[in-house]
Amino acid sequence: MSQSYQGLEAEWHDLFWEAEEAANELPLIEEFLESIGGPSLYVGSGSGRLLGPLVLEGLEVSGLESSAEMVALSRKRWPEAKVVEGAWKDEEGEWSAILVPGFTFQLFENPRLELLRMASRVGKGGRAYLSLFFPWAELTGELPPVKWYSDREIELPDGQRGELWTKHVVIERKSLLKREHSYRLKGEDGTVIREEKTKQTIRFFVDAELERLFKKTGWKVSKEIFDFGEHDGDTVYVTTLFLERS
Ligand SMILES: C[S@@+](CC[C@H](N)C(=O)[O-])C[C@H]1O[C@@H](n2cnc3c(N)ncnc32)[C@H](O)[C@@H]1O
Incomplete structure (x- = not known):
């Protein structure tokens, strides 16, 4: 896939x-x-x-x-x-x-x-x-597993905010990092206008x-x-x- x-x-x-x-x-x-x-x-x-x-x-x-x-x-x-x-x-x-x-x-x-x-x-x-x-931060626990954390934020050209929230698990025996992402578009007053979730499987070596x-x-x-x-x-x-x- x-x-x-x-x-x-x-x-x-x-x-x-x-x-x-x-x-x-x-x-x-x-x-x-x-x-x-x-x-x-x-x-x-x-x-x-x-x-x-x-x-x-x-x-x-x-x-x-x-x-x-x-x-x-x-x-x-x-x-x-x-x-x-x-x-x-x-x-x-x-x-x-x-x-x-x-x-x-x-x-x-x-x-x-x-x-x-x-x-x-x-x-x-x-x-x-x-x-x-x-993924050192995920493997060492510096980033908490199985818990949503704020990953990145951006100021959009129209004054709104874009936020990326992430949750992950590491399957060490298979060398896989599984991530869920939540992309949140926020209005100037902080309310979520739109949210989109994605999933990603990343192999590390x-x-x-x-x-x-x-x-x-x-x-x-x-x-x-x-x-x-x-x-x-x-x-x-x-x-x-x-x-x-x-
Ligand atoms: C991590 S992004 C990197 C994008 C770009 N190389 C950069 O550094 O800005 C991965 C990109 O690969 C595309 N992609 C993922 N699997 C692919 C595949 N099997 N064949 C072609 N493109 C793929 C995704 O849609 C995405 O745009």
């Missing part, structure tokens, strides 16, 4: 990213693409937040996105960027590289199958780019498991970057991997 973004989750996606002040993944994708001589496919290109700037720089990359709403946002904001509406499992093109940034890989049900699919779409000498996050998966599916790691190049301290939250066919 594809975990496509719809409704307020799609509409507010970029606003939440902007409010987050998170480190920017764009320079890493640029670095990766610089060494690729041929067309690349960006899987789960979403609103075009990262795809748009890459295309404007003249990099040879196009998008694939399963949510019609995200595709519409992308085409409106970044008309220069080509995006195909469709699911990764139905993709049949041949590419020099496949990019799966923004944690989309963790939404896939069967990572081994998807790595094999990626290998078959790039052929010999092909490359891939992945970014994966590790320990190093040994990733190593095993890459080996079995014909990939090797050519570069690893931690926390988008801003790693500080012991805990790594995000790992970005440049892969090549072994």
Whole structure:
């Protein structure tokens, strides 16, 4: 089952990213693409937040996105960027590289199958780019399980507020994080005008498991970057991997 973004989750996606002040993944994708001589496919290109700037720089990359709403946002904001509406499992093109940034890989049900699919779409000498996050806050209990907590808030352009509430459970033996989200649109007086709930299952990976998966599916790691190049301290939250066919 594809975990496509719809409704307020799609509409507010970029606003939440902007409010987050998170480190920017764009320079890493640029670095990766610089060494690729041929067309690349960006899987789960979403609103075009990262795809748009890459295309404007003249990099040879196009998008694939399963949510019609995200595709519409992308085409409106970044008309220069080509995006195909469709699911990764139905993709049949041949590419020099496949990019799966923004944690989309963790939404896939069967990572081994998807790595094999990626290998078959790039052929010999092909490359891939992945970014994966590790849910330390959920695993350590820093974020409380089975309980709604306020995750993010944004001020909307019309003075209303957007709130994201989250509840999660971790199934450690299966390396799964199950999240429920409640997107709440609030009026200026604080009343809830609209609420939309979504569910997401995210797979997380320990190093040994990733190593095993890459080996079995014909990939090797050519570069690893931690926390988008801003790693500080012991805990790594995000790992970005440049892969090549072994
Ligand atoms: C976590 S968001 C990341 C969006 C974008 N990469 C970014 O960083 O802004 C995941 C995106 O992948 C899309 N998606 C999920 N499963 C997909 C699939 N199987 N094929 C294509 N797109 C998919 C969702 O609709 C959503 O837009």
